[in-house]
Amino acid sequence: MTNGTREITYRDAVREAIREALLADPRVFLMGEDVGRYGGCYAVTKGLLDEFGPERIRDTPLSESAFVGAGIGAALGGMRPIVEIMTVNFSLLALDQIVNNAATIRHMSGGQFAVPLVIRMATGAGRQLAAQHSHSLEGWYAHIPGLKVVTPATLEDARFMLAAALADPNPALIFEHVKLYNRSGMLPPDAGPVDIRSAIVRRPGKHVTLVTYGGTLFKTLDAAEELAKEGIEAEVIDLRVLRPLDTETVLASVGKTRRAVIVDEGWRSGSLSAEISARIMEGAFWELDAPVGRVCSAEVPIPYPHHLEEAALPQPSAIIAAAKTTLAS
């Protein structure tokens, strides 16, 4: 199946990753709302119930706290659970389990118990799912020591980050942006494995660094393409991992371009973009030629109407404008 370059969607890549994990390790199982009979609300797990059976593909009641807690217990008991939460908005019901239990048990047991739990959840806006299903709260989880937070944006990361997350002995959260599931592209045969430690330069450039991740990666790459037509070579960094942050890659790039714009679908106040900006100040202040710019979502609950939703989100035009501001052009 991995012979030769082939066209694949992000959704298929995630499904293949889950399938591969289920095949590779009998301790791996998947549970969540509608992951079995319905095939997942984004159709990621379609067909897995038939192939692996209800023991390993488990539909759960609508109680995030209960099934995330069950996942933590299973992980403590030696299993390798993959828990799917429908959207990050719903994960707030399981916040106690994730923040107070999963993230702390290794620390509080003096290293006696590990929680090798993987939680996948959808994040972000753009599909007219309104304010209670569209927010980007991954930056909140990136605040919590004890968690690993990853944001696959490319097909390769969607396909291979799960294996790295399962191999990690500590809880890892995988954020899949809802607008990425339908993206398709070519996956080369030599793709993977990938790490879940480092950021990657997705497009090299020398005039301004655009730092982003997840759902805004391709908008940022589009913006860089437009900027290139005007002679502005933007370097695009895909953070990939929000915790721990790969500050070095960001600082190395900013040291070269001396300008940075952070693109984040989260709100700007108290956000991951603020954290990155602060790290640039701490680590590259003397390299800067312009104040660090940010392009974030409007500080409103994400609207339902299509035109308002688009207006609230970071768009290439705003990214281009912010990049130009740092260059005074």
Place this chain on the structure above:
Amino acid sequence: MPSLGADMEAGTLVEWLKRPGDRVKRGDVVAVVETQKGAIEVDIFEDGVIERWLVEPGTTVPVGTPLALIGGSPVTPKTAEPLLAAAPEPAAPAVAPPPIVPKPVGRPRRASPAARRLAAERGIALDTLIGSGPGSAVVYADVERATTAVSPRPPVPKRLDFAEMRRAIAAAMARSKREIPHYYLSTTVNLTRSLTWLETTNANRPPAGRLLLAALLLKAVGHALVDAPEFNGFFTGDGFQPGAGIHIGTAIAIRGGGLVAPAIHDADKLSLDELMAQLRDLVARARSGALRSSELSDPTITVTNLGGRGVETVFGVIYPPQVALVGFGMPVERPWAIGGEIAARRVLMATLAADHRASDGHRGALFLADIDRHLQSPEKL
């Protein structure tokens, strides 16, 4: 590097006139600096011994850069920085007035952190660079360009550069008309008493010792300013700052084009003879391009006397950041009504161009009237 005008940002050290080890005293000319206004002699305000030069000839440095280290006093060596701050003080003042520093107007030059670091590494003065970054900030690339463009050789010393002077005048006058809301007042001064007194006084003097009407006019302005402080000082971003002394900039036309307006310091306190001597000296040195730094940086008001050019009325343009310019036209004989009779009298048009941000017409009228009043009692000037 002293500031020799509101628009001066940097100067080039042309030559040192003293060597390390030389003893200097206040007022000595120690160096020559090339500016937009030509080569200017830098006089010193500290007694002591030159310990070492901090700037080599040929180097362009921003205003405020220490040029030399002066020691020799029993206390620790101090830098020559007071050069730009110190102004001649009246003889033996009970309390020294604060130094006069025309504050730079507008915001200081912006530079990015990267530009600052590179400039520090390469010894480039940021103030000399033109910024291409956001908000016209100097950025890394600007400093990089400047390092490759910098010429290692000192420029050929020249006393006057008319093109540079034109540019300096253009910048100052354009800024004046752009920023200063001028208002204009004029009054006709009966000069009979002043001219009669001058003729009598000069009758017994050799030509070299004679007084000119210009000296009387300057002195009258100096006296009038004592009671009109809002016309004597600077308008900056912080609002109006009264001058610490009355230092009248005297517009002097330069043969070949251009003009300068060096200061006659403490014009209100000088005798007419002292003032006349200073005026002669200033005119001679202005025309040879050998003015001193303090003379160019200190004026708190400007007086333009175009009587010698045959005009009757001067409509002045204020030299920023000053707030007033007094203009005098040519003394002319005109019919003058006295007690219901018409008689011929020599009269002169005195005008005031003043900054409406710092003063109002009412005070301006009193100020002009006061100049007139002083010119009616020339023996008291």
